[in-house]
Amino acid sequence: MTDRPTTADPLAATCPAPLVEHERVLLGHGSGGQLSAALMRDVIAPALARASAGGPLNDAAVIEVAAGRLAFTTDTFVVSPLRFPGGDIGELAVNGTVNDLAMMGAQPVAISLAYVIEEGLPFDELREVTESVARAAAAAGVRVVTGDTKVVGRGAADRLFVNTAGIGIVADGVALGADRARAGDAVLLSGPIGLHGVAVMSVREGLEFEVEIASDTQPLHRVAAAILAAAPDAHVLRDPTRGGLASALNEIAGASGVGVELDEAAIPVPGPVRAACEMLGLDPFHVANEGKCVAIVPAERAEAVLDAMRALPEGEGASIVGRVVADHPGMVTIHTLVGAERIVDMLVGEQLPRIC
Numbered sequence: 001m002t003d004r005p006t007t008a009d010p011l012a013a014t015c016p017a018p019l020v021e022h023e024r025v026l027l028g029h030g031s032g033g034q035l036s037a038a039l040m041r042d043v044i045a046p047a048l049a050r051a052s053a054g055g056p057l058n059d060a061a062v063i064e065v066a067a068g069r070l071a072f073t074t075d076t077f078v079v080s081p082l083r084f085p086g087g088d089i090g091e092l093a094v095n096g097t098v099n100d101l102a103m104m105g106a107q108p109v110a111i112s113l114a115y116v117i118e119e120g121l122p123f124d125e126l127r128e129v130t131e132s133v134a135r136a137a138a139a140a141g142v143r144v145v146t147g148d149t150k151v152v153g154r155g156a157a158d159r160l161f162v163n164t165a166g167i168g169i170v171a172d173g174v175a176l177g178a179d180r181a182r183a184g185d186a187v188l189l190s191g192p193i194g195l196h197g198v199a200v201m202s203v204r205e206g207l208e209f210e211v212e213i214a215s216d217t218q219p220l221h222r223v224a225a226a227i228l229a230a231a232p233d234a235h236v237l238r239d240p241t242r243g244g245l246a247s248a249l250n251e252i253a254g255a256s257g258v259g260v261e262l263d264e265a266a267i268p269v270p271g272p273v274r275a276a277c278e279m280l281g282l283d284p285f286h287v288a289n290e291g292k293c294v295a296i297v298p299a300e301r302a303e304a305v306l307d308a309m310r311a312l313p314e315g316e317g318a319s320i321v322g323r324v325v326a327d328h329p330g331m332v333t334i335h336t337l338v339g340a341e342r343i344v345d346m347l348v349g350e351q352l353p354r355i356c
Contacts, residue, residue, distance in 0.1 A: 023123040029151045039149065043123055047130035048113070051137035051144040065169055071106035073097060074165040080158055080354040082129065085199045086214030089162055090132035092290060092356060095217050096241070097166040098140045102221040103237045103293070105176045105228055106168030108140060113147040116161040119154050129160065140219040142166070158354075168221075173232060180235040181256035185324040186302035190223055190293040190309055191216070191317035193245050194273035197287035201352055202276070211272045216291035223293055223314040230308040231301035238294045242355055243347040246285040246332065248294055250346040254330045262322035262334040262344065286347040288355045296324060 028035040077093045087095075094111065101108045113133060117126065137144050195216040202213060224237055236256075240248035245267070253260045269284045277284045291314070297305050302320055309315030322334075332344040 025117050025119055025121045025123070025126065025151055027119050027151055027153060029117070029149070036149070043127050044115075044130050044147075044149065047127050048134050048144050051134040051142075065109060065167075068172065069170040071101050071104045071168045071170050072165070073100040073104075074163070075100060077162040077164070077356055078158070078354050079200065079356050081200075081203055082125065082160060084203050084215055085212055086195070087217040087290075088129060088132050089160065090129040091136040092215075092217050093162040093164050094133055094136035094140060094142070095219050095290065096356060097164040098142060098219040098221055099239045099291075099293075101166050101168035102219070102224040103176070103239055104168075104170060105174035105224065105234075105237065106170045106221075107225065108142045108166055108168040108219075108221055110143045110145045111137065111164050111166040113144050114163040115147075115149045116157055116163070117149060117151045118157040118159050119151055121159050126160070129162075136219075140221065171228075174228060176234065176237050178236060178238065178252045178255040181252050181258050181260075181296045181324050182235060182298075183258055183324055183326040184299055185235060185296045186299045186305075186320055187249070187260060187262070187322040187324065188295040188297065188302065188305060188309065189245070189267065189319055189321045190220070190295070190315040191291075192268040192270045192273070193240070193289055193292060194269060194277065194284040194287040196290040197244070197352055197355060198273050198276045200288075200355055201280070204352075207276070209272055209276060213270075213272050213276065216289055218291035218314055220291065220293050220314060223309055223312050226308040226312055226315070227293075227295050227297070227305050230304040231295075231297040233301070234295060234297045234305070236294070236296035240289050240292060240294055242288050243351075244284070244286045244288055245292075245294070246283070246344045247346045249332045249344070250330075252294075252296065253332055256324075257329045259325040259328040259330070260322055260332040261325055262332065264334050264336050266319050266321045268317055268319060282351065285344055286351055288352070290356065299323070 029039045079089050082089045098108045198213045199215040238248045249260050309318035334344050
């Protein structure tokens, strides 16, 4: 009788499935040495190849532009979580930068991209975010021309922070600013509000709604160009991001020394957003947006601007939502659905931190 191996026999044991070790960012990847070069070569540069037009990502870039005026902006994105319904931090960074330029009437040309990476971030996530940057840049028609990476220790950052800067060309005659609204102007909004803030909140707080609410993040330079084509003498463009529509209009009213009167029935608030805000005790006018534009134009141009906005996907939900008045300067009021009038205050404090 021959001996049979028992389960205790190490030769008879079944080999367990191998553990998969995903590549992660190390502190050494921020050293400027071989690991830094490898991170750029193997993760970031391939993901950005399309957006950077295949050129080298130097510490600075020379951009050829037509003679004229340039707009310049910079921003930092710290949204949590990195991915949310409708977008992620990479797409948000590109669109946010493009939109800051667009609100000054500029057509975006190029952006920079800088990462602050927490040690331990998986390469796969960094690659996905960077590929999202490339897709968003291609969709907006801008190039990513320079950038930087820094790595910090575990706990010194929340996984990934993104910094951008952008430049764009401003046509002659365009003069936009928060201090340029005038009594008699019309106030237009490019579409429904509250989507981005509720989308991020739903993931962060583990909330589920009958209908998924997705962020509205999108570039607005095309709708801005359409507004200026219909109203070259437009006075204000503003994207109502943190603080929502209420904060944006209060800033404009204060800077211009005018009042703003809104019509609640004309302001598009999606049903799921309204329901979520009622459940959470939020005012949809305070909820952040990342793909909407407020335009303040002379009243005689309002219908032409409305038609121009609605002709584009980014502005198909546009509406005239109010007017600028000489009364109650620095204040925003609204005619409510029940026929009353109330003051629309600026957001006090932070409704939802880390929203962009």
